Each structure stands twice: as structure tokens, then as C-alpha cells.
Amino acid sequence: MALAVAINPKRISATLRWAGAEFLRFVPVALISTLITFGVTALAPDDTAAQLAGDTGTLQEIANLNHAFGFDQPWPQRYVTWLWHALHGDLGVSYFTQIPVTTSIAQRFPVDLSIAIFALVIAIVLGFGGGLLAASRPNGVVDRAITALGSLALAIPEFWLAILLVIVFAVKVRLFPATGYVATSQGLGQWARHMILPSLTLATPVAAVIARQLRISMLTELDENYVTGALVRGYSRRRILFKHVLRNGAAPAVATVGLYTPSLLGGAVIAERIFALPGIGALAIDAAQAHDIPVIQGVLLVTIAVVLVSNLTVDALLGWLRPGVKRS
Amino acid sequence: MSRLGLSAEYGTVATPLDEPLLRVGGLTVGVATGAGRIEAVRDVSFDLGRGEALGLVGESGSGKTLTCRALLGALPAGCSVSGGSIELDGISLLDLGERRWREIRSTRIAAVFQDPASYLNPSLPVGEQLAEVLRVKGRLNRRDARSRALDLMATMHLHRPAYVYQQIPAELSGGMLQRVLIAVAVACEPALLIADEATTALDLTTQREVIDLLSELRERLGLAIVFVSHDLAAVSELCDRVAVFYGGEVVEIGTTADLVSDPSHPYTEALLRVGSLGTGGDAALEVIAGHHPRLGELTAGCRFAPRCGHRRSVCAELVALTPVGSGAVRCARAGELQLAGADLR
Amino acid sequence: MKAVLVKPLELIGRALPTTYLRIAAGIVAFMLLVGALGSLIAPYDALAQDSAHTFAGPSWSHLMGTDFLGRDTLSRLIVGARPSLFSAVVAVVIGLVGGAIPGMASVLFSRRVEFVVMRFVDALMTIPPIVFAIAIVAGFGNGLPEAVVAIGVLMIPRFFRVVRAETLKHASAQYVEAATLFGASKPYVLRRHVWRKAVPTLGVVSASALGYAVLGISGLAFLGLGEIAPQPSWGSMLSDDLTYLYQAPWAAMWPGVAISLTVWALNALSDAAHTGLVREAEVPVGTESEAPETQDVGSVEPALQYV
Numbered sequence: 019m020a021l022a023v024a025i026n027p028k029r030i031s032a033t034l035r036w037a038g039a040e041f042l043r044f045v046p047v048a049l050i051s052t053l054i055t056f057g058v059t060a061l062a063p064d065d066t067a068a069q070l071a072g073d074t075g076t077l078q079e080i081a082n083l084n085h086a087f088g089f090d091q092p093w094p095q096r097y098v099t100w101l102w103h104a105l106h107g108d109l110g111v112s113y114f115t116q117i118p119v120t121t122s123i124a125q126r127f128p129v130d131l132s133i134a135i136f137a138l139v140i141a142i143v144l145g146f147g148g149g150l151l152a153a154s155r156p157n158g159v160v161d162r163a164i165t166a167l168g169s170l171a172l173a174i175p176e177f178w179l180a181i182l183l184v185i186v187f188a189v190k191v192r193l194f195p196a197t198g199y200v201a202t203s204q205g206l207g208q209w210a211r212h213m214i215l216p217s218l219t220l221a222t223p224v225a226a227v228i229a230r231q232l233r234i235s236m237l238t239e240l241d242e243n244y245v246t247g248a249l250v251r252g253y254s255r256r257r258i259l260f261k262h263v264l265r266n267g268a269a270p271a272v273a274t275v276g277l278y279t280p281s282l283l284g285g286a287v288i289a290e291r292i293f294a295l296p297g298i299g300a301l302a303i304d305a306a307q308a309h310d311i312p313v314i315q316g317v318l319l320v321t322i323a324v325v326l327v328s329n330l331t332v333d334a335l336l337g338w339l340r341p342g343v344k345r346s
Numbered sequence: 347m348s349r350l351g352l353s354a355e356y357g358t359v360a361t362p363l364d365e366p367l368l369r370v371g372g373l374t375v376g377v378a379t380g381a382g383r384i385e386a387v388r389d390v391s392f393d394l395g396r397g398e399a400l401g402l403v404g405e406s407g408s409g410k411t412l413t414c415r416a417l418l419g420a421l422p423a424g425c426s427v428s429g430g431s432i433e434l435d436g437i438s439l440l441d442l443g444e445r446r447w448r449e450i451r452s453t454r455i456a457a458v459f460q461d462p463a464s465y466l467n468p469s470l471p472v473g474e475q476l477a478e479v480l481r482v483k484g485r486l487n488r489r490d491a492r493s494r495a496l497d498l499m500a501t502m503h504l505h506r507p508a509y510v511y512q513q514i515p516a517e518l519s520g521g522m523l524q525r526v527l528i529a530v531a532v533a534c535e536p537a538l539l540i541a542d543e544a545t546t547a548l549d550l551t552t553q554r555e556v557i558d559l560l561s562e563l564r565e566r567l568g569l570a571i572v573f574v575s576h577d578l579a580a581v582s583e584l585c586d587r588v589a590v591f592y593g594g595e596v597v598e599i600g601t602t603a604d605l606v607s608d609p610s611h612p613y614t615e616a617l618l619r620v621g622s623l624g625t626g627g628d629a630a631l632e633v634i635a636g637h638h639p640r641l642g643e644l645t646a647g648c649r650f651a652p653r654c655g656h657r658r659s660v661c662a663e664l665v666a667l668t669p670v671g672s673g674a675v676r677c678a679r680a681g682e683l684q685l686a687g688a689d690l691r
Numbered sequence: 692m693k694a695v696l697v698k699p700l701e702l703i704g705r706a707l708p709t710t711y712l713r714i715a716a717g718i719v720a721f722m723l724l725v726g727a728l729g730s731l732i733a734p735y736d737a738l739a740q741d742s743a744h745t746f747a748g749p750s751w752s753h754l755m756g757t758d759f760l761g762r763d764t765l766s767r768l769i770v771g772a773r774p775s776l777f778s779a780v781v782a783v784v785i786g787l788v789g790g791a792i793p794g795m796a797s798v799l800f801s802r803r804v805e806f807v808v809m810r811f812v813d814a815l816m817t818i819p820p821i822v823f824a825i826a827i828v829a830g831f832g833n834g835l836p837e838a839v840v841a842i843g844v845l846m847i848p849r850f851f852r853v854v855r856a857e858t859l860k861h862a863s864a865q866y867v868e869a870a871t872l873f874g875a876s877k878p879y880v881l882r883r884h885v886w887r888k889a890v891p892t893l894g895v896v897s898a899s900a901l902g903y904a905v906l907g908i909s910g911l912a913f914l915g916l917g918e919i920a921p922q923p924s925w926g927s928m929l930s931d932d933l934t935y936l937y938q939a940p941w942a943a944m945w946p947g948v949a950i951s952l953t954v955w956a957l958n959a960l961s962d963a964a965h966t967g968l969v970r971e972a973e974v975p976v977g978t979e980s981e982a983p984e985t986q987d988v989g990s991v992e993p994a995l996q997y998v
Contacts, residue, residue, distance in 0.1 A: 028512055043810065050814035058823070059830050169962075173955035175906050177913045177926075178947035181933055185940050247465035250418055251479055251530065252451025262467050277816070284819030288910055292933060302822065303914060306829035314829040318822055325817040340469045341514055 036337055040330065048326055052104075055318040056097045059311050104319055110312035112305070119316035122301055127320060129297040130286040134324075136213050137220035137282055142275065144221065145228025149271065150264075152229065153236035164229060171226035176285050180219040180292045187215060197294035216289040224278045231274045236267040269340045276332030280325050366393040367537055367570050368417075373430035375412050375421065375594075377641060384641050385428070387412050387594045391667060392587075396537065397568040399560075401581035401602070403617070404591030405638040410574045413591075414542045417572070418457055419447045435537065452483040456531035460543035462523035466515045472526045473499070473511025476533065483534045498529040502559060521552035525559065532563060539563075542574045553577075557584050578617060582606060587673070590614050593639055593649030600673025607687040610675040612654050618688035648678065656683055712963050718956035722949075726772035733766035737923050746939045755945050758928075759935045768945055771923035775912070776953070778839045779904035783897060785843025786904075790850025791893060795858045795886065797851070799877055812848045820845045820907055821914070828916050838917025842907040846900055853896050857889040891968055898961035902954040909950050925950050 084090050091099075103110065109119035148168070152161040187194045194215050239245070240263060248258045287299030298317050305313035375387035387409040394400050402410040415421045417432060419442060432439040434455060442450070459465055466475055473495055480491040499507035502525040515523055524544060531539055541560065545553040557580055563569050575581050581588055582602045589599040590613060598611040609615045616634045636653040645651060647662040654661070660678045667674045677683070707713045730737065734754075741761030748756050755764035797808055824841035831837050861867070862885055870880045911917040912926025925946040932943035 028509075043813070046807070046810040047813045047817065050811055051817050054814060054818065055826070058826050061830075169955060169958060170951075173902070173951045173958060175909055175913075175926075175929075175947065175950050175954075177910060177929055177933075178943065178950065181929065181936065181943045181947070184936070185943075243459070243461065243464035244467050246420065247459070247527075248467075250420060250451060250457050252448045252453070252483055254448065257482070262470075265469055266467070280817060280819040284821035287819075287821050287825075288914065291914060291930075299914075302825045302829075303916075306825045306916075307833070309829060311829065314826050318818070318826050321819055321822050322817050325819070329817065 032341070033337075040333060044326065044330065048322075051322045051326075052101055052319065053097065055315060055322065056100060059315050059318070060096060060100070061093060100315070104316075109316035109319065112313050113310050114308055115310075119312050122313065123298055123316050123320055126296055126298045126301055129295050130283065130290070130299065131324070132209075132213060133216050133220060133286045133289055133295070133297075134279075134282045136217035137224070137285075138275070138279075140217055140221035141224035141228060141278075141282075144225035145275075146232060146268075146271065148225065148229035149232025149236065150259075152233040153240070153267075154259075156237055161233075165233075168226040168230050171222045174222075176219055176223065177288050177292060179222060180215070180289060183215050183219060184292070212293075216286075216293045216295065219289055219292075220282055220285040224275070224282065227278065228271050228274055232267065232271040235270045236263060239263045239267040242266075265339055269336055272332060272335055272339065276329055279328040280321075283321050283324060365395075367396045367398075367435060368394040368572075369431070369433040370413075370417075371431045371433075373413065373416060373432060374428050375409075375416055375425055376428040378424040379641055381642055383428075384644065385594060386425070386641060387416070389667065390430070390591075390594075390596050392589050392596065392599055394538070394570050394572065396570055397564060398587070399564060399571040399573055399585040401585035401588040402572060402574040402591060403576070403578060403581055403588055405576070407638055407640060408591040409594035410591045411542055412594075414457070414540050414572065414574060417540060418451075418455065452479055452531075452534045452536060454536050455538045455540070456534075456536045457540040457542065458524065458527045458531050458544045460547050462520055462527050462547070463515045463518075465527060466523065468515055471512050471514055472518065472523070473507075473513075476511075476526060476530050479530050479533050494533075495529075498533060499526065502526070502529045503555070519552075520548050521555065524548065524552075524556055528556070528559065528563070532567065532569065535567060536569075538570045538572070540572045540574075543576070544573075545580060546576060553580060560584055578606075590617065593644055595649060595676060596667065596674075597650065597677070598673065598675045599667075600671060600675075604672050608671075609685050609687055610670050610673075610680050610683075611650075611677050612656050612683065612685065613650050615685040615687075618686075648676075707963075712959065715956040715959040715963075718952055719960065722772060722776060722953050722956075725769055726776040728769075729773050730766075730770050733763075733769040735763035735766040737762065737766045737770040738921055739763075746935070746942075748939075748941075756939070756942060758931060758942065759938070764928075764942065764945055767923040767928060768925070768949060771925050771928060771946070772949070774835060774918060774922065774924040775905060775909055775926065775950070778835055778917075779842075779901055779908050782839045782843035782846065782904040782908065783900050785840065786846030786850050786900060787893070787897060789844065790847040790852075791854045791889075794851040794854030795881055795889065796878075797855050798858050798862055798881070812851050815845060816848045818845065821910060824911050824916055825914075833916060835917050838908060838911045842904055842911070846904065849896060849900060850893070853892055854889055857892050858885055861885045861888045891964070895961050895964045895968065898957050898964065902957035902961070905950060905954050905957070909946075 081090075100110070107120060109123065111118050112122070148164045152164040155161055194211055198212055245258060245263060248262055286297060287302070289295065290297040290299040298320070302314060302317045304310075305317075370393070371391050373387060373390040374385055376383045377386045390409070390413055392400060402413065404410045412421070412425065415425075416427055417434075417439065419439060421427070427440055434450070437450070439450075466472060473492075476495040476498065477488075477491040480486045480494050481488065484491070484494075486494060496507045496511060499510060504510050504522060504525055510518065510522060510526070518526075528539075528544075539560075544560075545556050548556060560571060560573070561584055564571060571584070573581060573584055585602055587599065587601050588605050589596050590605075590611065591597070592613050598605065598609065598614045600610075605614060606618065609618060613634075620634060634653060639645070639649065639652070646664070648654070648657070648665050651657045651661040656679055658679065663678070665676050665678050667676045668680065670680060707716055725732070739762060741757065743761065744753075744757050745759055745761045746757065747753055747761075750756070753763050753765065755768065758764055758767070793808065797805060800808060820842055823845055824838055827837050827841045828834075858881065862881070867880055867884060870884065871877065875883075908917065909924070909926030909929070912924045913930045915927070915930065918924045918927050928946040929943060932939070932946070936943065
């Protein structure tokens, strides 16, 4: 009988059902976001052909260029072609530099990913730590301090925080470098030194939200009857807090992390500007000013893909933490 | 050596077998309210022998739940014991530190409550939660705990224990969950089980089954039970003795048979007439005029006096618990009154 | 005259019971006022350059000093309030209209339509606002309207979800059932009864959405999107300050403080409103439960507010 308990066919089928439902949600969302991407970029008034043809271009030359770029095709067809190529790793070629978009992005995206992931780790550590601390003695000194700090962190614009950090840590104290990026291949220590300020900047507001959310849900859970039940069974407070309450209380905070992935990636763009990092943000802004559509599309697509992957991960985690809860 | 097959022993028995397992003497619990400190439980006394079942009967707010909480060391914020004594197996439960409480809980004293689903972690399989108490308090290893948990669930008459083991609370019925919780409670073979409205939220058939289960556990394990309920019928079936609560006091206590056939307190008589207190009674048309006093409405002297048909001026004074027959009663006019008993069968 | 003032002041006094909240409301009101009056109250012309007095520190003639072109910082700050704040308001309106109405209507949709709409909202949530704004600028050119639309559209999901949740919560109330039994059509019932129940929560979300929009718009301005120099806005001022950080490290204080104060005040008001709503909803029933500790409960779902 014990063996029957160890292998659980019900859990397996439940997991499969969950995977099916996730897929059913994932595909439409992915399609729609790519559609939005395409719509916003490729369907906007576009005079690229005219620009490329220059002042001396004849109408015929412009028409030829339009055909070469495929602008004269109906948009559903253009969308499908574009998406099809993208799924095969071909994001097109920059209108102006002729460099394949995939190459440009592949060179630069790891920078943003590094910042975002490092920031995520910091945010989780600070956020969960802060939230737990605040919840352990509600309304105590620590709690109020953390709550106040959190409010502050959520009000400060990231770029200002970055500037302040630079002033303090790079100009006055000279602990961390103010600008520049060092790839991990050139030494983890150097990479980390350059990553700390940008990541800390991005992590701060996210940590604040996580801490706040965790505090609320932990306090709510602590009021539940099963906590009384566990106490009456004679479990230690530590066991109750970490094995039981946290499992239920962490879920909203984990969901929050998922919701903040887009803003982490967006913030990376800002951090690039401040800390002079060679990421896709700079690439995208230049491309925006030049109407270099394929680059923009590529950047958006890659960003969305990362967000979708993170959403899937978060959903899986939530499903494991709280198997009973139906997702909206 | 134990009847459930556990081999560990959980502390030595401090008192000889014929002495009461639990002694509650003059227990008083004060509650901090806006209007000052009020004694929500006053001068509650009863003894409980090993393997004996005592019923606590009373309306909402009569102090029976608070008494249980005091027994468990789990009084809500704002409440504290202001007088009296509680002794379990010779240990005073009133000044126990948290560490000592943790030692006693599950191993000497355990509890089940109303609304079983809410007392389990909603995200974990119930079997795991049962195995947990065996691991943490019973010191079994993972494998043994798991198999012992399955055995326990079978003992509780849960069909297909392996299936039930894997379910989370939301997937099981109230009756099944309560059985699991009872299993959790008795897993480490405590001497005393507190059942606070354990059957109230269940349907009638399941109620019967749970009461039968408790009765069976009493016999097999020598488990002493404090059974709190609205339902006099249920109480009389399971319990040897009954304590009637009113306004935070014990107004009458005695063997079930005596209490039912020959009550000494007007409130007890009224209860018997009503048949059942609150949900489920089919003689519900009979009511006791007035309502149970809330915390701020407690009178000095006899707390039942405002609703009592037999009150006299002597009832305005504080009344003590006086022995009568096999039990005791708190009524100034106890000797004079001729009260009618009932037949609960 | 005095009688006319007393009633509204009373109402405000009751709505904002603590000093903390009054300060927050005061800040918001102050900022809006400054934004509205703009160049009328600025001591100098915000665009007037003075190459003789660049990077000046605070002084009596220039209370906040001057920037790298000799322009008065205080004036630029004042004039910059309008684009920073009012465009945020427009963005929130876009989000509100685009989100709240479909949100409420969504309970009437058939299963399929509902599914598609929900996926659409999910899709909007996967796109980072800043990257989206870059894309819109790429397609439609650089300018404030483009930036505002970008931020506004991406705020639709939060309004949609909150209003939908509120509608679902209230639509199952007994009186709604009764109304439909009496023959009222569902849209009518929603409009007449459920809508007003959703308004308070909508207020809470709007306040924090405003804070978020201010941050978003200034962030875009910082990157050079949404404003054309030399028009000042708080975000673009910070961008200049960054460039000249070594020459004038403390010049970056002013726009940053302006943004932070405004956003903090908006969040504080939003949180307080939410706590107030939560307290109202949790009227203890029966004798047992005491009202749970709801100090500083925080946002409805912070996640909804800071996407």
C-alpha cells in the first residue's frame, strides 16, 4: 500500500491536464502579442522605401523597393511570413546596416538578460526576506520600517535611483564602476562588479512590491485555522511558518514576480542608458529613430518570448505550491 | 505495546491509574473588553478519569470553547487565565512554557475542532499531513510514517486509504476530513482528546459514524475525551458524564443517566425539554425565552436568573457549586425544586 | 463666502483623517496646480539661455541654480510639471476607458469571446511598456501623443481585470438576481446597480495608476521618447543631469524629488483608499471574529498596479 502512495497516478494526470490548459492559454497569447508587435511596427505609415531611394529616387525605384521588401503584399501574408521566419530564427535584416537582426540581438541581449536575472535574484532575496521579517512581528518597529522603505522604493523613479547610486557608490566612494559592461567570460568578479549597481536599481521597486505582497498574504494565512491546528499539534513555530504558511502565503508573491518580468526587462533598457551598457535598448532606440522596423520587431519579439517563458515558469511554480487553486 | 502499533513511549504516566487524568479546579478566564476585564469563564471545575468521556454542553458563548482553549494552552489574544488550576497527569498546565507545551501536544493531549477542512493545510495531501505528525512528534522515519499513516486511516474506517492519502482537503468530504484529523490527533496516542464541536458541521449520518469512532477509540486506546457539543443526544450517547455550561459557569455536572432522568438545575431541565440546542433538533419549537447573555450582560449572582422561572431573591447572590447525588449543581434553590427529566432515546 | 467653503472642507477633512494623508493630498493638489499654471508662475522663461551663468548652484536669483545652458532650473521644473503630469492623466484615462468598459462588459460575453478577450489582455501584459513605446515611436514618430498612447494602452489590463473582478463579485449578489427576474436586461442591471459598486475600487486603482504613469512618462522622457527638446519635462531634465553629472552632481536632486514626491503621494492616497474599502467590507459577522488587523493593508493587488 505504501508503494501505491508513492507513485500517484492522479497527480500525473492532473499535471497533464494542467499542461494542456497552459498550452491552450499560451498559444493564443503568444500569437496575439506577436500580432500586436507586427501591427504596431509594420502597419504604421512607412516611408522606408522612399527614404532609401533618396531624393533622386523615381517612383519606379520606390515601387521596386517596396516590392523587394514585400510591402505590397496584403498584411496577413506579411505577418505570417514574418512569423514563420522568426520561428526559424530568422528575424530579418536591418534596413540600414544590412546586419541580420538575429546577430545584433544575440550580441546584445545577454547584457539585458544578465541585468534582469541578477536583479530578479536580488529582488527575490530582498523581497522575501523583507516580507518575512515584516510579517514575523506585525506592526513592530521592523515592520513599519520595512513598509515605509517599501513605499519609498516604489515612488522613486528607477533612473533617479540609479543616478543616486552612481553618485554615492561610484563618484563619492568609488566602490563600483559607474559604467561599462564586462562579459562573464572575462571573469565573474569583474562582471559582478559592473552588474551590481544596474541590477540593484532594477531590483529595488520589485523587491518592495514582493515584500509588501508577501507580508499581506503571510498575515492573512497566519489567521487561518490550519495554523491553529498545527500549533495544537505541537509543531514548532519555525516549522509552521516555513513548511505550511509560507507555502500558501508565497503564492501571491510568486505571481507578483511573474507580473514584474516585463518591467524588469523594460527597466534594463533604462539602466543601459545610465550605465552605458551595450544592450538591446540602445539598439532599439537608434532603430526607432531611423524607422528600422526589422530591428524593432526583433527586439519586441525576443522580449515577449522571454516574458512568456517566465510566465510559464511562474505558473508551474504556482501549480506546485497550491495545487487546489484554480487559475483565472 | 500500544494499541495502534507505535512502539515509542511518550513520557511516563505520572499519576496512578485510578486517579483522575485531568483535574480542573475553579478555572477562571478573563477577557479584556472595551468595558474592562470580564470573567467569561468562572469557577469551572471537573475531573476526568482515564478513558472517561465528559460532555460539555451549552449554548454559544457559554464558555465551553474557552475552557477547551485553556486546556490546550491556546487562548485567543486578550484572554488569560486569572484563577484556578488545571492538572493533566499531575502536570500543571497553567504556567507551561512554549517548549514544554510542544512536548505535551499530540503526545499527551490533542484536539479536533469544527469545520475539519479549515484545520488542514489546503495545499498538501492529507496523508502527508498525517505522516507529518508521525514524523515530527512520533519520531518515525519517512517510510514508517507513511505506512503507519495508511494503517491509521484504515483504523478510522476510511475506505481506500491509499487514495485518500493523496487528496488535498478540497477533494474530500467533511466526514472523511474529520476522520483524518482524528487520526492526526490520536496518532501519537495521547491520553486526552478534546473534541470541540467535532460533529456539529457534519450531516447526521456522518455525525453518528464519528461518534461511534470516538467511542471505539475510547475502548481501544483508553482515550479520555472531552466532548463539546450543542447536541444533547450525541453527548449522551458518547459520554459517561455531562457538564452543563451557562454564562461561563458550570451549572450542573453529573452522570449522563442521572442528569437526564433527574436534572437538578432549571437550565438543564429546559435543555432537556428543548431536546437539542440549536441546529438539528426536531423538537425545535420549544424554546427557552430570552437569549444567552453576552459578555457584557452577565449578572452578578446566578447568571441564569433572568431567564429562570424559579428565581427568587436569594438568586441574586453568588452561588457555589454544591454536590448533589453523583455530581454537583450551582443553584440556590437546588434542594427545593422538583424538575422533570427526559428520555433521550 | 465662508459657508460655501465649510461643507467641502468638512468632506475633505473626513475623507482624509490623518495628517499623513492630508500631506499627500496636498502634494498632489499642489503639483496639479503648478502644472496648470505653468509658465504663469515661473520666475524665468524656461527656455532662456544664459551662457554666462551655467551650472550655477542655488542662489537668491536662481533658487535651484541653473543647468548646462544657463537656464533656470526652478522655472524648468515648474513648466515641466504639465507635460509630466497631465500626459500621465491622459494615459490613465486611456487605460480606464479602454479597460473598465470592456472589463464590465466581459461578464456578458459568451465563453468563446470571453476567452479571446482575456487572451488579448494577457498579451498586453506580456509587453514591457518601455519597449512598446519604442516600437510605437519607431512606427509613428516621436512625440508626446505617441508616448502617452503607449503607456495608456498598456495600462488597459489592470483596469480591465479589476473592473471585471468587481463586476463578478457584485453581479452574483441577490439584488442583481432579483432585478433580472423582474425582467431587467443584464446590461441595464450592470449599468444601474453594479457600476456604482465598482467605482470605489476603480478610484483606488486610478490613483496608483497615475503614479505609475508619471513614472512611465518620465522614464520615456529620460530616454528621449515623448518630448522634443528644448521643452522641459522632469524626465528629460534628469537625462541632462545625468550627462553633466560630474559637473553638477546635485542638480539631479530637483526633478527626481518632484517625481518621487508626486508618485509617493498618489500611492499613499491609493493605499489609504484601499484600506478604507477593505475595512468597510470586513464587517465582522456574529460574535466570534474580531476584525482582522488591517493596518496598512497595501494595494489591491500591487501586481496590478505596477505592471
